[in-house]
Amino acid sequence: MSAARIAFTFHHCLGEGGYGEVYLARQLTEGGITREVAVKVLRDQFDDTSQAVKRLRDEGQVLALLSHPVILRVHGFAKVQGRLALVTEYVEGADVSTFCVPENLLPPRIAVEVAREVAEALAYALTVPNPHTGRPLKMIHRDVKPANVRVSVDGKVKLLDFGVARTNEMDRQAKTAMGDVLLTSGFAAPEALGFGVSGPSVDVFALGVTLFAMLTGKQFYRGRDLKFQVTLAMNAVDFAAYLDERLLLVEHEGVRALLHRVLQFQHELRPTAAEIAEELEALHDAMEGPTLGRWARSREWPQQILEGAELEGKSIDTDGQVVSPSQVPPPPRTPTPPPAPPPALGGASSVVPMDARNVSPGKVPSPAAPPPRQTPAPERPAARPPPPPPPPSRSPVMMIGVGIVVLVVLGVLVSVLLAVLAAALYVVA
Incomplete structure (x- = not known):
């Protein structure tokens, strides 16, 4: 097979x-x-x-x-x-939900930076032209929450899970009933909870709840009880009082003021994603602390x-x-090219042919000058080890030298005197 x-x-x-x-x-x-x-x-x-x-x-x-x-x-x-x-x-990294617990909160400046990047992505999805029609996509994510935002080990932010995103520029195959994701417990806007309204303001509200969770380690809707959320969504006065109470947990005054507008009961009073991104950038620049990239690179990521x-x-x-x-299949093996190649560069692996092709002709090592990483003596061709083996044909001088060596050996067997004499003859030659 x-x-x-x-x-x-x-x-x-x-x-x-x-x-x-x-x-x-x-x-x-x-x-x-x-x-x-x-x-x-x-x-x-x-x-x-x-x-x-x-x-x-x-x-x-x-x-x-x-x-x-x-x-x-x-x-x-x-x-x-x-x-x-x-x-x-x-x-590679972690979902923001990992940092929405009191014992593992992000530094406030980092939380603001994460929210700003998500706001920029939401603004982009609304305004970017459809590559096929040229019309704005006006795309709504509809499921913004900490579990769908990821921070990488090098400080990049990614918005995930567009499974229920909606745009008029594309016909969806799946039906998105109201109970599916628009009512994700803890992140749905009042208009979605009470009337099933779905628009850009829904993403804005969910982003505000996400930022609230990153800053406080708590859920905006206490207890995440859906019945409580729906009841609150039907009464603007009660919702306003509840909002004021929850925002007391946000320590930074500027961020608290922005969240008060982002989480308004009436969706038309909320800023756009682009406006939120701009305000968060200004807040971020005025805050102290490391940047997201520096923070991410300085910590361990289990x-x-x-x-x-x-x-x-x-x-x-x-x-x-x-x-x-x-x-x-086994790893690819390096084919043996004819004629006999120069010494192998780093061993036989699938990477070798690519390296050999990338070396310019003037830099290919010659057989007489093998690279330092060459396998030691037993497998190296003996180029000039002393004494040299007799080649098939030699010059007369070399033949005389061989004869002298033979005489020396015989002289040792006869007497020390003959050995000295043979050595003298070798020097004269």
């Missing part, structure tokens, strides 16, 4: 939810490029007609329309044992791994099937 061509090798599971799992994997493209990717694989109970499959397809199509440093980059779709999978860039996931450690071929270890 011929060896299967590997498409993915799954390392470990990064997270799981009701619809599937996300794995860190190594992808080998058809062009031979290897890269680390994140692969979101749906559970096997979902067929092509299910809302889960349609939603994942929607997410891939939405991400393909966007190109922004804060928005996750998509590589494409794949099949894993018949299940749909979405392949995206891998962002890796989050879920043990025992189904695909952990398995390889998947281009047909989406699990490959047994016997079918996994």
Whole structure:
């Protein structure tokens, strides 16, 4: 049986939810490029007609329309044992939800910087032209929350999970009922809770709740009880009083004032994402403390791994099937080019031919001058070790030298005097 061509090798599971799992994997493209990717694989109970499959397809199509440093980059779709999978860039780091607990809060300046970058991404998604029509996408994320914002180990921010994002420039395959994500407990705006309204102001409100959680380590809606949230969303006076009470937990006066406007009951009174980004930038510049990049690079990032996931450690071929270890092709071997090559550069591996091609002809080491990393004596051709072995043909002088050496050996056997005489003859010659 011929060896299967590997498409993915799954390392470990990064997270799981009701619809599937996300794995860190190594992808080998058809062009031979290897890269680390994140692969979101749906559970096997979902067929092509299910809302889960349609939603994942929607997410891939939405991400393909966007190109922004804060928005996750998509590589494409794949099949894993018949299940749909979405392949995206891998962002090593942690979700912001990790930092929304009192014992692990972000420094206030860092929290403001994270929120500013998310606001910029939301503003971009609203205004960026559709590459096919030229019209603004007016895209709404509709699920902004700490679990969907990730900070990388080098201080980059990524907005994740566009599975329920909406734009009039694209027909969604999946239906997004009000109870699906618009009512994500703890982050839904009053107009979404009370009337099912979905617009840019919903993302603005959710961003405000996310910033509140980053600064305080507490949920904006106390207890995350949906009934309590819906009741509060139906009464503007009660909501205003509740907002004032919760914002007392925010210590920075300027940030507190901004959040008071971002979390207004009436959505038309809230600033836009672009306005929020501008104000957060000004607040950030006036605050003391490290930047996000410096903070991220100075801390340790424990890796989050879920043990025992189904695909952990398995390889998947281009047909989406699990490959047994016997079918996994061995590492490529370096072909032996004719004629006899110069000494190997660093051993026999698949990297050697690429290195050899990249060395200019004038820099290729000659056989007489092997590089320092050459294998020692036993396997090196003996170029000039003393005494030299007799070659097939020599000059007369060299033949005389050989005869003298023979005489010396015989002289030693006869007497010391003859040995001295032979040495003298050698010097004269």
